[in-house]
Amino acid sequence: MPTLQLISLLLMAALYIYAGISHFRIPKFFLSITPKWVPEPEKVNIIVGVIEIALGIAVLIPATRSYAAWGIIALLVAVFPANIYHFQKALRKKKMVIPTLIRLPIQALLIYWAYTFT
Numbered sequence: 001m002p003t004l005q006l007i008s009l010l011l012m013a014a015l016y017i018y019a020g021i022s023h024f025r026i027p028k029f030f031l032s033i034t035p036k037w038v039p040e041p042e043k044v045n046i047i048v049g050v051i052e053i054a055l056g057i058a059v060l061i062p063a064t065r066s067y068a069a070w071g072i073i074a075l076l077v078a079v080f081p082a083n084i085y086h087f088q089k090a091l092r093k094k095k096m097v098i099p100t101l102i103r104l105p106i107q108a109l110l111i112y113w114a115y116t117f118t
Helices: 003-025 027-032 041-058 065-093 097-115
Strands: none
Touching (some): 003 027, 003 041, 003 097, 027 041, 041 065
16 A cells, blocks of 8 residues: 555544544533434434444454445445534534534545545
8 A cells, every 4th residue: 555545544544533532532512513303312422433433443454444434434424414413503603603614515525535445
């Protein structure tokens, strides 16, 4: 694997592992951006954290890399409504509007990044 691709892979893995751990370190943040229609948000937060850690690890393993990349793509699609909800909440409060708006198209870039490892 070329050096740049390896660095990209390691960064991706670190991002998802860190994000997953963050679900346990700062659950209040994630619960605050969870749409009201999500059932049992505390359990969902834990499940998403575990999935992110598992995918971050699995993307490092050549035999599971492609599956993990598809899993990351599925996860990014699944959590997109929370990003929209977070943006709508920011609009109502008139706080963090630009960062939450910028985050929406970044989701597409993250999907493409994961796709490069499928």
